[in-house]
Structure formats: structure tokens, C-alpha cells
Amino acid sequence: MIQVEIAHTTRYRYDRPVSFSAHQLFLYPRENQVVRAQDFSLETYPASTTRWVRDCFENVVLRTDFGISISERLEFTALIQVRLRVENPFDFILDPHAMAYPMRYHPHEEKALGAYLSEGVSPGANRVLDWFYHAVKNPLRSDNIVSFLSEINAAIFNDITYQRRDEMGIQTPDETLEKRSGSCRDMAVLMIALCRQLGLAARFVSGYLYDPPAQGGEHSFNRAHGSMHAWVEVYLPGAGWKGFDPTNGILTNHFFIPTAVSSDPAWVNPVQGRYYHDEPVSSHMEVELNIRELP
Template sequence: MTIDVEQDNPFDFILEPYATSYPFRYLPHEAHALAPYMDASIIAHSHRVLDWLYSAISDVNQHSDIVQFLASINQAVHRDIGYARRDEEGVQSPNETLELRLGSCRDMAVLFISACRHLGMAARFVSGYLFDPPIDGSHGSAHLYNRAVGSMHAWAEVFLPGAGWKGFDPTNGILANEYFLPSAVAHEPQSVNPIQGKFFSKPNDTPVTSTMEIDLTLEELKE
């Protein structure tokens, strides 16, 4: 794929006056449309999230700057959860991620989403790619910020009135910019698995096995 992107300042947006601080309340028509992204019960086994959040950051009940507040939650996940690439299917529950203090990018994204929903904010799961500009000309030896370099990536988006959906990457503790290339979004990660499919065979057929290998390389095309 060749993707044409423009430079994007993740802080360059204007919020509605009623949504500049926390807590805020979505307008009725917004809340109706955002209902699937605000339902904290969709993410099972997340009852420990608020206890962790209250211990991880200050001013949870009231914060004068909503963007800084969300950035603090983003940084808290990045700080408290170690990164581990997991190739097996599925996503850890937030409780499991907090217990292990370890998870993949999708696990950390789900933890961040769960925290936002428990606080009354709409959040969704994003699957895609992250281009990390190499420092020395190669991704393998040095990179600027991507803990998950060389694999697909997952992050989260929060709906902020006036700005729309804004991306937060708890794996790397940063806001999403033009280097984040989304391919799918959903209210739950199971809806955007990168690989899906089925096969059928007759009951007496020899069992069928399959393997797949993926090599992902992201490169910047110079003008």
C-alpha cells in the first residue's frame, strides 16, 4: 500500500466550551449516537480499572483541562504496563492486564478505553499501523518511540465535542499524529481482527492444518 498523509498536529483542535474540562456531559444527540462507545459493561472483567486509575493519577474527579487529563491516563497506562508482543488470538481483560502489569498494544488500548468509559467518555478501538521514523536509517536498531515496531498496532480514540475522535496511544504514551494509519475502528476489538476466516471439511477427511507468516515493513517514500 502507498498512503499519502499530511502533517497533523495532534493538539491543533478547538473544543466546545462545555467540554474543555472534566467532568463534562455529552449533549443528548451526541450521547445517543455514542452509546455503544460509552458502555463500560461491553468490556468484561474491568471492575479494577477505577481503583487503579485513582492510584495512578491525581485529580480524577475534576480536572480543568480535558486533553491533559486524557494524556495523563494515556501516560499512566504506558508507565504502569510493560509491553509484550502476543501473537495468539484474543485480548486480555483490563483486570488481567493490571494484574500482570504486562500486555500487548491491543491490551493497553482496551485498558485505556475501559478507563475512559468508566469515567463517562466515549472511546473506541483502532487497529492499523504506526510508522516510526528511524533514527539511524533502519527500524531494527533504533527508533523514536514505538515499542511495538515491526508489527500491526492498536490504539484508542476518544470523542471530544468540537474536535471529534482524537487518538491516544497508551502503548507509547503519545497522542496520534499523521504517522498513525488506521485501518479499522469499532466499539470492541473483536470486531476488527486483522485476520478472519473459516474453512470446512467433511467429517472423515484428514484434519487440515495451516500456518501463516507475516513480514511487516513501513517505509517513508521520499519525494
């Protein structure tokens, strides 16, 4: 077992006092056989009342209400303790119909996975297959679907330069391919678009990645260190939802701590809400994130 503490602050500054709508926070860990939340506390400025909601994707959402407060600053500080059970990400057995690519889901699987499958090309993803045919050695057939997905994962890692972007919004897959750069969100969206065009159910995952510091205090494998992370899960019958991290070119393991999943990443931005003023207001966001292992 590994126990980690996550200290996460998101701060917004405005050039004049504003009022606020209720906000939704997707920060509470999604518990499973690996992840167990031990403690969660939240402080806000201005002070708020809170209540818990479970959304249609079974994410645990914390809603905050600021009432009539007016302020030039909005701040959320979460302190989370999580226990992680060490797990081998390759310890699974696929169903016979899901071992190779191409594959087809059984009818009951297709019905259940409808939100994560798509027919045709989604808007902003017209160049995805062209890129795929050049980036993957054998794009039409593979005897091992995990190796096939791992090759796609590695191709995005090798071809797209990581660029941190704290501002709202996600690039389309075509924009990411044109710029050859993007945030972890952008790379996840690119892989999801490709998987769906290949007939594979894929979903967006937002959360935290604990990158244990190596000797000297450096972080060895996480290109997105210091910010929340995003990756992809693909549904493989017999194994369930398996995670792939194109930002770092690896399969996910017990260091990945999900907080939200969705068929559309726009629905699970970590902090969601609005501010109000009669005139245009400029704003600036700051993020502080520290994840450390507890004794």
C-alpha cells in the same frame, strides 16, 4: 506531505491440508484529511476472488473467497501506498462543555455515541477504577480534559510492559492489570474500559504506525515496531475523535494510519476467517511488516 509504502504479509501454516471459509481483511486505510490511500494490491495463496464491502463502522473491508481450494498454507500479502499530510495533533478547539473533566455530552451526542458509551462496569474490568485512583494524581476533577486523558495515557504506558502477542484474543483489562503486561490491543482495551467508566465515549482503532528510523536505523518511539498497531480514540466535542496511544504514551499524529474502528475490538481483527478439517489441526501464524518512506 509524506508518502509511505506498507508491505504486509500474514501467513498461516497447518500440519495437514485444510479448506477455508471466506476471509475478511481490515487492511485498507481509513481515509481522512490526513490519510489518502494511493494504491492497494493484494496477493493470496491459494488464489482467491475478492470483493469490497463497507461495514457498519464505515470500514472498507476486503472479502476473499477461496472456493474449493485445499492447502497446508494460507497467505495474504498486501502492498499499500499512503500519502500522509503533516498535522499538528493539538490544533483543535473544544466546545465549552467539553473543556474540563467531569463532562457530559449533549443529548444528541449521547444518542449518536451510544455504541461507544457504556453503563456500569463491563465484564473483566472490575479493577480498572481502583487502578485509576492510584495511577492518576487528581482522578476526580481536571480543568483540562486533554491533559487529563494524556495523564491516563501516560499512566498505562508507564505501568504496563509491552509484550507482543501475535495469537488471536485480547486480555481483559483486569488480566492486563494483574500481569502488568500486554500487547497494544490489550493496553487499548484497558484505556477504553476506563474511559467508558468515566463517562467518555471511546473506540478501538486498528492500523499501522510509521516509525521513521533514527540515525543508525533504530526505531525511536514505537514499542510495537514490526506488527500492526492498536490505539484509542476518544470523542471530544469541538475536536471530534482524538487519538491516544497508550502503548507509546503519546497522542496520535500523521504517522498513525488507521484501517478499522469499532466499539468492540473483536469485530476488527485484521484477518478474519476459518479453516476446516474433519480432525483437529495445529496451526502457526507468521507476520512480516515493513513500512518505509518513499522519495
